[in-house]
Amino acid sequence: MRYHFAELVDIEKIQKMMDLLYDATNVLTAVLDLKGNILTSSGWRSICIDFHRKNHSTQKRCGISDCRINERLKDGEKYVIYYCENGLIDAATRIFVHGEHVANVYTGQFLLEEPDMMFFRQQAKLHGFDEEQYVEALGNVPIYSEEKVKRIMEYLCSQAEMLGEMGYQEMETRRAAAELRDTCEELENTKEVLTATLEELRDQYDELQKKEMIARQHEELWEHAIEGTGLIIYDWNLRNNQLYFTRTFKSLLGFEATEFIGDREKYLRRIHPDDQQKVKEKTEEVLTGKTELYNNEYRIKNKEEKYMWVQVKGKIVERNQNNQPLRLVGTLMDITHYKKKEGFGGV
Incomplete structure (x- = not known):
């Protein structure tokens, strides 16, 4: 593809749209390109921002999780649900522009059942987290039923399709603009030829x-x-x-x-x-x-x-x-x- 996804869409508008989704539903989102660059993020949990993403070991786990999600998406699944090595659950679906996989829409940082407190307390000790603050952040992680996760992902799949269409329309607009520029250049060349011809005729x-x-x-x-x-x-x-x-x-x-x-x-x-x-x-x-x-x-x-x-x-x-x-x-x-x-x- 000649363009990166971020060049084909208005990232600021998408960020506002995702922020509104989070405000209305408490469902966090992120849009990442295939190189792992975060294009938008809305509503990320404190347990990830203040703990998992700040610690070198747990941050490395986050990167591994992102890569594994991306690999599973390449297998052709409509969306994937993945158990993060830090103990939370993430999910993602793909964005296509004209049939080409260009980015992913993520949600996550939730649980499907009550957390294993022993696992998280041991994780806090292992990585040097303040245990009580870590447990308090864990308490803010929502617990979703599998049915709710399914509904969320069906919506995000539709949203990913819409984002892909936005990218395709912009790509087509640029292609049409390039064609029009070529047409205008041809018309300008024709005009120059005709003008030169008329100047010669004026002499005759x-x-x-x-x-x-x-x-x-x-x-x-x-x-x-x-x-x-x-x-x-x-x-x-x-x-x-x-x-x-x-x-x-x-x-x-x-x-x-x-x-x-x-x-x-x-x-x-x-x-x-x-x-x-x-x-x-x-x-x-x-x-x-x-x-x-x-x-x-x-x-x-x-x-x-x-x-x-x-x-x-x-x-x-x-x-x-x-x-x-x-x-x-x-x-x-x-x-x-x-x-x-x-x-x-x-x-």
Whole structure:
């Protein structure tokens, strides 16, 4: 994997989520990557923080327990419950991102029955713990039934799946952003070629009609070149709010490309009501410079009044002297087929 799990998710938000879980249920958690780095931790017991993790011998046992849990998880179990060598019980489940095991969600520091006081008192003496303080910390360790542990782990398995999906979405966003950057670079290169061509033509033709004719010829060649890609190119002129689509627009929604020229509001009204706010927010992010690239998926109504999914990408390609955006150019692609595979309908 190109990215570590910590690079794909908002660790601070996950920490807050785990803290809220602990506040509500008293179930402690931790998220560790496969190298043993603790990414989040919530509600760890005093017996571990103040005793087991501070003593060299008992801390070494903790590390052994973590490694053994990780090895058992590699065997394909949905989750594992492990008896720690320090006398407590831990449990863990895996986090997958796009089928790859990247991290684990842990809970633990609990018991399934009343503790063996002789074992813990002997452990206190063996490792030099203050026996009474150690026993007092032991008294704060919860005792769970096997049924409760099962319910806790079923929840954490679901949470691990959600975290994996978050990581995958971020990975896909970065992949899409990289593709858009490549597309924009190609468009920029095409623009440079066309600009150079027009400059040469200006030296050869003085009449405006000849310039317009040549420009139209180049535009037609450009549109023919992209027709086989399934992409529609759009050009939004922010100065007059005119919206231009290449002629392949008709094959997507059933409209002639000219039906939306100069009428962006007409196009926006065909976007699904549940998606309109998201479209406005993402557009505002690009126009205000909060993000460089526009990347969005939403539903739009075709000429037969049926909704379909489209993926829309774009970038500001022209600004004025005050760095205000003047033109936004990008691509629009039908992704209804992929959305249906993911369980999304057309509506």
